[in-house]
Each structure stands twice: as C-alpha cells, then as structure tokens.
Amino acid sequence: MHTSSLLLLLLLLVFAGAAHAAPPVGEKLTPEYYSQTCPRAERIIAEVVQSKQMANPTTAAGVLRVFFHDCFVSGCDASVLVASTSFEKSEQNAEINHSLPGDAFDAVVRAKLALELECPGVVSCADILALAARVLVTLTGGPRYPVPLGRKDSLSSSPTAPDKELPHSNFTVDKLIKMFGHKGFSVQELVALSGGHTLGFSHCKEFADRIYDFRGKPGSVDPTMNPVLTKGLQAACKEYLKDPTIAAFNDVMTPGKFDNMYFINLERGLGLLGTDQELWTDARTKPFVKLYASNATAFFDDFSRAIEKLSLYGVKTGADGEVRRRCDAYNHGPMPK
Numbered sequence: 001m002h003t004s005s006l007l008l009l010l011l012l013l014v015f016a017g018a019a020h021a022a023p024p025v026g027e028k029l030t031p032e033y034y035s036q037t038c039p040r041a042e043r044i045i046a047e048v049v050q051s052k053q054m055a056n057p058t059t060a061a062g063v064l065r066v067f068f069h070d071c072f073v074s075g076c077d078a079s080v081l082v083a084s085t086s087f088e089k090s091e092q093n094a095e096i097n098h099s100l101p102g103d104a105f106d107a108v109v110r111a112k113l114a115l116e117l118e119c120p121g122v123v124s125c126a127d128i129l130a131l132a133a134r135v136l137v138t139l140t141g142g143p144r145y146p147v148p149l150g151r152k153d154s155l156s157s158s159p160t161a162p163d164k165e166l167p168h169s170n171f172t173v174d175k176l177i178k179m180f181g182h183k184g185f186s187v188q189e190l191v192a193l194s195g196g197h198t199l200g201f202s203h204c205k206e207f208a209d210r211i212y213d214f215r216g217k218p219g220s221v222d223p224t225m226n227p228v229l230t231k232g233l234q235a236a237c238k239e240y241l242k243d244p245t246i247a248a249f250n251d252v253m254t255p256g257k258f259d260n261m262y263f264i265n266l267e268r269g270l271g272l273l274g275t276d277q278e279l280w281t282d283a284r285t286k287p288f289v290k291l292y293a294s295n296a297t298a299f300f301d302d303f304s305r306a307i308e309k310l311s312l313y314g315v316k317t318g319a320d321g322e323v324r325r326r327c328d329a330y331n332h333g334p335m336p337k
Ligand code: HEM
Pocket: 058, 060, 061, 062, 064, 065, 068, 099, 100, 101, 167, 168, 169, 170, 171, 176, 193, 194, 195, 196, 197, 199, 200, 201, 202, 203, 204, 206, 250, 273, 275
C-alpha cells in the first residue's frame, strides 16, 4: 500500500521531470528534414533570395536582423512574420519592429510562394527564414554554417514581447551579457553574434546621443568614438529629427561584406552603436573582439557555431506549431478586417 503509492509518486515525479527536461514532442531537427517531402526546398529558397539580394542589396542585412529578432522573441518560430490585424496585434506592433525592413519580409514571402507551388503545405516559414539568413550570410562573403530543419511556425505572436526580449542600443555590456546569458548564450557567443553588425545600417536615433548629447549633455560627444567618425555622423544625421529615415552603415569600412571588419573597426573607435563600441571598452568582451579582429577564421568558426545554436533556440516541433500556408497569418484563417 505504502510502497505502491510511493512508487506511483516516484513515477509521477519521473514523468513530470521528463516532461520538463525533454524537448517538445516531435522530431529532432536535421538538415535532411525535407529531403523526401521537398528535396528542392533549399535550392528554391536560395534562388529567390539571391535574386532579391541582387535587386536590393539591403536584403541580406534585413533578413539576418529579422532572423535574430524571430529567434530571440519566443524562439525561431516565424512569430515575427505574423501581421497585425485589427482583431489581433502581433510582434510587428512592438516599437522595436518599426524599423524592421520590408525587403526582408518580402524575401521570405516570395520564397514561400515559390515553395507552395513546388510542395504545398510542407516547408515552414521558420525554416525558410533560417535558410534565407544562411544563404545571404554566405552570399555576402560569410561562412556557410549548418541549418538543421524541421521548425514549426508559431500559433501566437505577442506585441509586447519584442520590447522585453530584444537588446537595445542603449544597453550596457552588463545588460547585454545578462540578456544573452539568460537565453543560454556565453559572453563569447554574444561577441561573435554581434559580428552580424558587419552588415546593414542603423538609424540616427540609435546613436544620436553619442554624437550630439552624450550622457544627456547637449553638445558633448562620446569620447570612445573616433573623432573623424563623429564629425561625419554629425553632418550625415543633422536633419534626422525631421527625417527619421536617415541612417549610417554599421560597418563603416565594408558595409555590404560579411567579414571581420566590424571588430577591426571597434579597435579604432569606429563602432556605430554604443553597444558595439562598448564591447571593446569592457574587459569581459574585449579579448574576443581582439581575437576576431586579428583572426577572421576564428570569427567565422565561432559565428557559425553561435548562429547555428541561435537557430535552434526555442524551436517548436510537432503539435506545438503548424506549417503556415502564408507566413504572415495563422492557418486558423485571416481574422475579418
Ligand atoms: C548585441 C545586441 C544587439 C543590439 C543592441 C542590436 C541593435 C541593433 C540596432 C539598434 C540596429 C539598427 C536598427 C535600425 O536603426 O533600423 C541593428 C541593426 C542590425 N542588427 Fe543588431 N543588435 C544586436 C545584435 C544583433 C545580432 C545578434 C544580429 C545577428 C546576428 C544583429 C543583426 C543586425 C543587422 C544585420 C542589422 C542591420 C539591419 C539592416 O540594415 O536592415 N544584431 N541592431
């Protein structure tokens, strides 16, 4: 009597423990996930995003950033792609999304359309985004890293999560380390992933305090910024309050090329965002900046491992998600407008 109820309790505990520890029901992710059901998936995605990148060279940076945002907010589940409707607000309503580039969304939508013709209802939007990011990193000169497949698309998208889950350009290194650490990423992985800022641009408001009113003092500038860059940015951003679309390249030297120049820049005070430059100031992150500035192979190796890990963050499998028919809406149907 006693022993059997104890056994039952133990069994319950074991099962409860297992339910917590094990990944959600469903298959393990593998690069061969579509080899039977949609063998040309990868090639189709590559073709579509390559031609998009040729027509619009800002696509690569946009897709990489959207992928990062997708993964950090509730896992790599295409929740970032869901459009807000008048009935249901999505992540796209978050303040931080307001600058997510339309070209990136367009690239995914086009790839999805092509895939739905080839093998309808098979390839998830989360996998398309993950593969598109890899294709574009490689195309711009970066490493070709493995992308395990089999992500399902989310059944929800929270309009308040992005502002809580994503780093801001005014974060301290301490806050960055805490946020990445909370999600299971080391200091070294934080620095390697920050190398994504070798591509793309940031709007003036993201670094305006560094060039116009550092620490709230009008007219003062961030002393860690190279004065040549400060002068250039002050001129470029002069009208940014009137025209919020004005932006500057994250990597001022080789903006369209995926390379380790971002880290070399930091050594010279040429980081654009406060969070970029502080990786060089802070003793915990500096050694990795040094390493990646001096050794591009080390950067590519570590970036590859870190972004593959990022691509597995919080993924949904089995009944925890679905394969959306279109990337901007759940399959339970568009809500009436
Ligand atoms: C470490 C913390 C990070 C912070 C604080 C941060 C912040 C930002 C900010 C403020 C922008 C400019 C947005 C705009 O003005 O439109 C930006 C752009 C960008 N971020 Fe990050 N980011 C971080 C990490 C990452 C990571 C891990 C990746 C990818 C691996 C990434 C990829 C990008 C890319 C590619 C752009 C350029 C987007 C474009 O040109 O369209 N960022 N980031």
